[in-house]
Amino acid sequence: MAGTADPIRINHADAQEFVETILRAAGVSDKNSTIVARGLVQADLRGVESHGINRISSYLARVRNGVLDPKTEPTLIQITPVVAQVDGHNGFGFPAAYLGMATAIAMAQTFGIGMVSVKHSNHFGMSAWIVGQAADAGMMSLVFTNSSPALPVWGGRSQLMGVSPIACGAPGGETSRPFILDMAPSVAARGKIYKALRRGEKIPGDWALDADGKPTDDPAEALKGVMLPMGGPKGSALAIMMDVFSGVLSGSAFAGGVTGPYDMSKPGDVGHFLVAIKPDLFVSLDEFRERMGVLYKRVVESDKMDGVERIYFPGEIEQLTEEQRLRDGIPYVQDEIDALNAEAEKLGVPGIRVAGV
Structure with a gap:
């Protein structure tokens, strides 16, 4: 299987340049x-x-099929001193979300809070990078998005709600890491199903149902069926909440109307909802950081359950992984490298650099 091969490590700067x-x-x-x-x-x-x-x-398949505009620029409308809306104009979701959070941060720096709704956008990747944008500016944040239907509502069996991530964050104390939560309302993110399919791997049997409503460990069969919400009705309700704030409120698609990133039939029409909050609204910044430090210490030094060696703060495992991969490079399998280089060949540009990690 592709997933069993030794990884090929790529320097992060080379990946960025590629x-x-x-x-x-x-x-x-x-x-x-x-x-x-x-x-x-x-x-x-x-x-x-x-x-x-x-x-x-x-993403490039969507560009080639004319359902994602690579050249458009997101535009901003200021609605009130603390509320704005970004129109992504069916371009990449990343620039639309970046503009939205940058605007929310600027409003929060002056008024304490900033809220931005984003409409007519596309997939913006991992929500944690937008939370990190706010944390780097010393801001707390909420980052919501909706997505294409993949989950049933509790008690249903058809795809209706998206696996729409819930993300938020806060700066850390002087000696503690920032709080960064980025989680899907499903047992697992749908992107992990595509990753398993790409790598020829099985998935855990409690992630998804096949088209007949039966548990499956085959990612191809899972993609024909539905993802399972975490915590049953709780995960289902969180997915609906993401649709309310990101789709209904923004004017973008909702109630199963978002087009997925692997569907080439029409534009995505994804919606996002972004909030930046100044952390020293109610206590001084020094006190806020001190209190975050206390929270971090109490969490990670809690008594451990049997078999647990270390307790992590939300986002800490990912931060430790980032530190390691900045040193040692990012691991990919050969099939992934080949797919990336095939895209480069189509566009007449050099393939990804493997040496020099």
């Missing part, structure tokens, strides 16, 4: 190519390979 080059060749502006590439490479660095640079093939 994706930027491919996107520019496809008609994406220099600025937007950098934003998209950074979001994808950050996912691979953090170990979220389901949302990493291997997404490029599906």
Whole structure:
């Protein structure tokens, strides 16, 4: 199987340069190519390979099929001093989300809070990179998006709700890591199913049902059926919440109307909802950071259950993975490298650099 081969490690800077080059060749502006590439490479660095640079093939397929505009620029309308809306104009979701969070941060710096709704967007990758954008600016954040139907509502069996991630974050204390939560309302993110299919791997039997409503460990059969919500009705309700805030509120598609990144039939029409919050609204920044440090310490030093060696703060495992991969390179399998280089060949640009990690 492809997934059993020894990994090929790529330097993160080489991965960034490769994706930027491919996107520019496809008609994406220099600025937007950098934003998209950074979001994808950050996912691979953090170990979220389901949302990493291997997404490029599906994105470019959508460009070639005329359902994603690589050249458009997102536009901004200021609605109130603390509320704005971004129209993605069916371009890449990354620049639309980046503009939205940058705007929310700017409003929060002046008014304490900023809220931005994004409409007519597309898949924006791993939500944690947008949370990180806010954390780097010293802001707390909420990052919501909706997505194409993959989950049943509780008690149903048809695809209706998206596996729409819920993400939020807060800066850490002087000696603690930031809080970064990025989770899907399903047992697993659908991107992990595509990753398993791409790598020729099985999936756990409690991730999805096949077309007949039976549990399956075959990713191909899972993609014909439905993902399972985590916690039953709780996961289903969270998926509906993402649709309310990201789709209903924004004016984008909702209630099963979002087109998935692997569906070449029509534009995605994805919606996002982004909030930035200044952390020193109610206590001083020093006190906030001190309190975050206390929270971090109490969490990671909690008494451990039997068999557990270490307790991690939300987002900490991914941050440790990023630190390791910045040193040692990002692991890919040969089939993934071949697929990336095939896209490069179509556009007449060099393949990804393997040496020099």
